[in-house]
Amino acid sequence: MPTNSESSGLTPADARIAEIEGRFGERLTPEQRAQVRTRIERTIALSVAMHATPLTNADEPEIVFAPYRGKS
Amino acid sequence: MTTIDLSFASVRELGKLIRAGAVSPVELAEHFLQRLDTIGRSLNAVVTLTTELAMEQARLAEEELSAGVDRGPLHGIPYGAKDLLAVPGYPTTWGAAPFAGRHFDSEATVVTRLREAGAILVAKLAMVELAGGFGYEQPNAALTGPGRNGWDPNSWAGGSSSGSGAAVASGCVPFAIGTETWGSIHCPAAFNGITGLRPTYGRVSRRGAMALSWTMDKIGPMGRTVDDCETVYNFIAGPDANEPTTLNGRTGGHVSTEGSFKFGVCRGAFENAQPEVIANTESAIAVLAEFGTVEEIELPSFPWDEAASTVVIAEAASAFEDFVIDGQSAGLTAPEDRAGLYHGLTIPAVDYLRALRIRRVGGEAMDRLLAKYDAIVAPTYPNVASPIDLLFSTYFDREQRHNLGGVGNLCGLPSISVPSGFGERGLPTGLEFLGRAYDEDRILAAARAFQIRTNWHTRHPS
Numbered sequence: 001m002p003t004n005s006e007s008s009g010l011t012p013a014d015a016r017i018a019e020i021e022g023r024f025g026e027r028l029t030p031e032q033r034a035q036v037r038t039r040i041e042r043t044i045a046l047s048v049a050m051h052a053t054p055l056t057n058a059d060e061p062e063i064v065f066a067p068y069r070g071k072s
Numbered sequence: 073m074t075t076i077d078l079s080f081a082s083v084r085e086l087g088k089l090i091r092a093g094a095v096s097p098v099e100l101a102e103h104f105l106q107r108l109d110t111i112g113r114s115l116n117a118v119v120t121l122t123t124e125l126a127m128e129q130a131r132l133a134e135e136e137l138s139a140g141v142d143r144g145p146l147h148g149i150p151y152g153a154k155d156l157l158a159v160p161g162y163p164t165t166w167g168a169a170p171f172a173g174r175h176f177d178s179e180a181t182v183v184t185r186l187r188e189a190g191a192i193l194v195a196k197l198a199m200v201e202l203a204g205g206f207g208y209e210q211p212n213a214a215l216t217g218p219g220r221n222g223w224d225p226n227s228w229a230g231g232s233s234s235g236s237g238a239a240v241a242s243g244c245v246p247f248a249i250g251t252e253t254w255g256s257i258h259c260p261a262a263f264n265g266i267t268g269l270r271p272t273y274g275r276v277s278r279r280g281a282m283a284l285s286w287t288m289d290k291i292g293p294m295g296r297t298v299d300d301c302e303t304v305y306n307f308i309a310g311p312d313a314n315e316p317t318t319l320n321g322r323t324g325g326h327v328s329t330e331g332s333f334k335f336g337v338c339r340g341a342f343e344n345a346q347p348e349v350i351a352n353t354e355s356a357i358a359v360l361a362e363f364g365t366v367e368e369i370e371l372p373s374f375p376w377d378e379a380a381s382t383v384v385i386a387e388a389a390s391a392f393e394d395f396v397i398d399g400q401s402a403g404l405t406a407p408e409d410r411a412g413l414y415h416g417l418t419i420p421a422v423d424y425l426r427a428l429r430i431r432r433v434g435g436e437a438m439d440r441l442l443a444k445y446d447a448i449v450a451p452t453y454p455n456v457a458s459p460i461d462l463l464f465s466t467y468f469d470r471e472q473r474h475n476l477g478g479v480g481n482l483c484g485l486p487s488i489s490v491p492s493g494f495g496e497r498g499l500p501t502g503l504e505f506l507g508r509a510y511d512e513d514r515i516l517a518a519a520r521a522f523q524i525r526t527n528w529h530t531r532h533p534s
Contacts, residue, residue, distance in 0.1 A: 016415070016418035019417075019418055020414050020415070020417070020418065023397075024397075024414060027399055027402070028411060028414075031407075032410065032411035035408060035411055036411055036414045036415055039207065039412075039414075039415035040415045040418060042415075043381075043382070043385060043415055043416075043418070043419055043423075045378075046375075046378040046379075046381050046382050046423075047378075047382070047420075047423045047426075049375045049378040050375050050378050050379055050382065050423065050426050050427060050430060051426070052375065053374060053375055053430055055426070055429050055430070055433065059429045059432060059433050060429065060432060061425050061428030061429045061431070061432060062287075062428055062431050062432045062435070063428065066316075
């Protein structure tokens with residue numbers, strides 16, 4: 001099933017860059033826009049590399065949630 | 073009067089001199105304050121001299137020791153703290169111009185523990201702005217200017233604990249406190265030819281320290297010798313009721329250097345290193361073989377660096393979200409840091425969670441491997457420090473990236489870096505001992521045994 005960005009013709013990088021442009025574009029110089037794009041493309045590459053490692057439903061993240069209870 | 077050079081004496085040597093009456097804590101504080109104000113500042117290693125506090129603590133130490141109250145091996149010993157640790161009465165800048173005048177009323181737990189041990193805080197030391205979390209790409213990325221190397225001011229001190237590394241190397245403090253999310257103790261330790269200990273995640277309380285990555289930040293000592301680092305570590309480690317991640321650790325002990333050690337060598341970690349780094353590492357491995365067995369190993373195959381990067385970027389983007397959204401990052405020193413974490417705001421939650429899941433399964437695989445050895449060894453960095461005016465990408469070949477940093481920091485494993493010789497441009501190289509979680513005692517013993525047989529840690533800049 002295509003993601004929203006894919007169905008709109010945008011690559012995942014385009015979609016994320018559009019988000020940043022929409023929120024902060026007016027304060028970014030052309031050089032900074034190019035830098036943000038490069039770094040977004042790198043984070044997407046990180047994601048691709050991580051998805052090459054198979055995980056099962058039982059592979060939980062290392063998070064231990066402790067419900068808070070006050071002292072009184 | 074003593075003939076020992078106070079500037080480069082170890083903590084243990086200074087302690088003996090104090091107790092022998094050869095030097096007083098006040099004299100030591102004055103000596104190191106003077107060096108920090110001259111040499112330290114010339115290296116951009118100092119943010120703030122804590123002169124008034126230091127002299128007050130030194131006079132108290134002198135009074136106590138004279139009265140027979142001895143708080144132990146750090147009593148009367150000056151030190152410097154990376155400027156992301158809160159100290160009441162002094163600015164805590166996090167190395168960043170937007171926070172230049174910021175004060176905290178509270179005291180970082182590490183600083184409290186060292187104060188209670190009788191150590192004397194003489195300076196808050198320079199660091200890469202916001203501990204490097206905004207993606208700096210060259211040395212000029214700090215409020216205080218580019219961190220200069222203790223061996224060569226025209227080379228970088230490493231980061232992000234730049235001032236801690238350079239100040240120890242140049243004899244401006246006997247030891248310093250650094251922090252590491254990914255490389256920030258080991259890089260300046262290796263580049264400055266000193267010893268740096270990165271404890272297991274959760275061993276040392278992070279309370280009162282700047283948060284870059286809540287699940288990867290660690291605090292540790294940087295000093296002249298393994299012995300000094302172990303001494304400091306024993307005072308700063310331990311549970312802190314105000315910092316829950318410190319409450320789950322196993323208790324360690326002191327391991328003798330006399331036994332036989334088992335080392336795993338990860339040659340894949342340095343096959344593309346600079347030639348001098350390879351030669352120094354092979355020489356170091358030959359030394360290890362004198363007191364232990366050495367086996368070639370391969371690391372379990374996981375996307376260590378990718379998962380570690382995802383965790384750091386996502387957590388840093390959250391920790392500094394308001395700072396970025398409010399546009400305050402525009403005030404940072406390095407141009408590339410000013411738009412440095414916008415990309416982190418776009419990382420999907422599922423990617424962050426995938427990184428945490430990889431940490432879990434990968435951590436279990438690493439523990440199975442490490443259970444067979446006292447330490448896995450590799451060069452701390454595959455290169456020496458870069459020239460001060462070069463982009464990292466110009467000097468550091470990406471293909472040469474070491475691979476113990478990502479796995480070690482992602483999995484929260486302890487590691488110590490010790491000097492292993494000299495390389496390009498006469499700059500120091502380092503050797504890393506990576507251990508099983510909570511086994512600081514084993515890597516300390518192994519590294520101590522290495523320093524008994526070598527003298528790289530006794531060298532210092534002229």
